[in-house]
Amino acid sequence: MSTLKSNLLVSDVMMSLDRAPVIGETVIFKEALEEMVSKHLGIACIVNAQNKLLGILTDGDVRRMLLRVQKPFSAFFVDDALEHAVQSPLTIAPSDTLVHAVHLMDEKHIWDLPVVDATGVLVSLLHLHPAVEALLGIED
Amino acid sequence: MGKKILEVGYGSVEKVKIGDRLPLVFIGGPCAIENREHAFMMAEEIGKICRRVGISWIYKSCFDKDCRSSPDSFHGIGMHEGLCVLADIRDEFGIPVISDFSDPAWGAPTGEVCDMVQVPAYLCRQTSMLRAAAQTGRPIHLKKGQFMSPWNMKNSVRKIEAAGNHQVLLADRGTFFGYNMLVNDMTSFPIMAATGYPVCFDATHSIQLPTSMGNISGGQREFIPHLVRAAVACGVNALFMETHNDPDNALSDANTVLDLKYLENILGQAKDVHEMRLELLDKYGEDNVHPEK
Numbered sequence: 001m002s003t004l005k006s007n008l009l010v011s012d013v014m015m016s017l018d019r020a021p022v023i024g025e026t027v028i029f030k031e032a033l034e035e036m037v038s039k040h041l042g043i044a045c046i047v048n049a050q051n052k053l054l055g056i057l058t059d060g061d062v063r064r065m066l067l068r069v070q071k072p073f074s075a076f077f078v079d080d081a082l083e084h085a086v087q088s089p090l091t092i093a094p095s096d097t098l099v100h101a102v103h104l105m106d107e108k109h110i111w112d113l114p115v116v117d118a119t120g121v122l123v124s125l126l127h128l129h130p131a132v133e134a135l136l137g138i139e140d
Numbered sequence: 141m142g143k144k145i146l147e148v149g150y151g152s153v154e155k156v157k158i159g160d161r162l163p164l165v166f167i168g169g170p171c172a173i174e175n176r177e178h179a180f181m182m183a184e185e186i187g188k189i190c191r192r193v194g195i196s197w198i199y200k201s202c203f204d205k206d207c208r209s210s211p212d213s214f215h216g217i218g219m220h221e222g223l224c225v226l227a228d229i230r231d232e233f234g235i236p237v238i239s240d241f242s243d244p245a246w247g248a249p250t251g252e253v254c255d256m257v258q259v260p261a262y263l264c265r266q267t268s269m270l271r272a273a274a275q276t277g278r279p280i281h282l283k284k285g286q287f288m289s290p291w292n293m294k295n296s297v298r299k300i301e302a303a304g305n306h307q308v309l310l311a312d313r314g315t316f317f318g319y320n321m322l323v324n325d326m327t328s329f330p331i332m333a334a335t336g337y338p339v340c341f342d343a344t345h346s347i348q349l350p351t352s353m354g355n356i357s358g359g360q361r362e363f364i365p366h367l368v369r370a371a372v373a374c375g376v377n378a379l380f381m382e383t384h385n386d387p388d389n390a391l392s393d394a395n396t397v398l399d400l401k402y403l404e405n406i407l408g409q410a411k412d413v414h415e416m417r418l419e420l421l422d423k424y425g426e427d428n429v430h431p432e433k
Contacts (some may be wrong), residue, residue, distance in 0.1 A: 026298075028294075069431070070431065071431070072289075074289060074291065074292070075289065075291040075331070078291045078292060078294050078295070079291075
């Protein structure tokens with residue numbers, strides 16, 4: 001039986017940044033989707049040259065856009081991803097507790113949280129599955 | 141429309157600014173440099189008309205016409221001689237000049253003389269051409285290929301930017317509608333302007349019927365005024381029209397160039413429509429119908 005590890009912090013579980021889908025601010029929508037596909041996550045974090053988080057694009061955003069956008073796919077694909085991104089996304093700090101992060105994800109019905117420092121720079125990404133496994137004490 | 145402002149003109153010639161809410165700019169002249177005397181005469185005559193209308197302009201004429209339909213058609217007077225003529229027109233009339241170039245190796249010499257360089261529509265996505273244009277350091281007149289969607293022009297813009305140049309004027313010169321036929325999609329202007337760069341309407345090539353006459357192109361000049369009014373009302377920053385004093389005997393694009401005798405009328409209308417659009421924006425506010433939000 002596992003025991004709930006309620007003292008864990010976001011920084012204990014968050015993934016290394018090279019595993020997270022992260023794109024620059026001028027990357028087009030089609031390339032954002034490719035980045036999400038290649039990293040096997042339903043989120044892309046959009047950052048500026050200083051790595052400050054400008055917005056996120058998620059699978060949910062893409063689904064909603066597919067039902068809403070009227071222009072041809074070829075035009076949609078070449079839009080800057082940032083144009084269709086959530087530009088003030090929910091984020092979390094490395095020092096926040098993992099329990100708080102998971103509660104937040106449950107409350108907002110989301111699977112991932114960008115982890116930013118006090119200046120808004122993206123430092124990592126927290127995905128729900130490893131967070132839950134860590135809380136339950138399940139080893140990889 | 142695009143908010144970036146281009147300044148065309150180096151040295152002692154008039155500096156012509158294009159973009160945002162600035163006055164409409166005219167780019168025009170004979171399609172090809174036929175000979176020195178004709179080029180000078182056209183610069184003189186168009187200059188008089190532009191002064192009467194009150195519109196800033198850039199003299200356009202090309203030294204090489206590489207996209208002619210027939211090997212027997214006039215190909216141009218050649219780069220060296222053509223650039224000498226353009227340099228002398230700059231000096232004589234104090235106006236900026238533009239020519240296109242069709243070979244990446246011609247980019248540098250073209251940019252040394254011309255205040256603005258033009259990338260032909262058929263070559264608008266060729267990386268080597270776009271890099272050569274960018275490396276001139278001059279503002280670039282980039283025409284949307286007849287086969288290109290307006291949104292895909294962003295890729296060409298990105299190629300220019302990647303080569304270090306951030307001065308682009310994007311033009312619509314018509315889009316293929318089946319064979320030997322062009323149409324203008326007026327939505328191309330706001331779509332290309334979304335790049336942030338100013339946009340231009342090429343009226344005389346838009347009424348072209350590409351290679352419709354076997355080994356040369358035809359054209360329907362009667363539609364020029366209609367399309368000019370529509371495009372300017374749409375918000376273009378510049379208007380491009382090839383102009384000739386004797387179209388029937390023009391050595392290039394005889395079926396599309398605008399007869400000089402009509403230029404003042406059309407430029408006057410274009411200037412008025414452009415000013416009226418700005419007045420309407422002041423009166424009613426900027427366009428605010430947004431998609432899907």
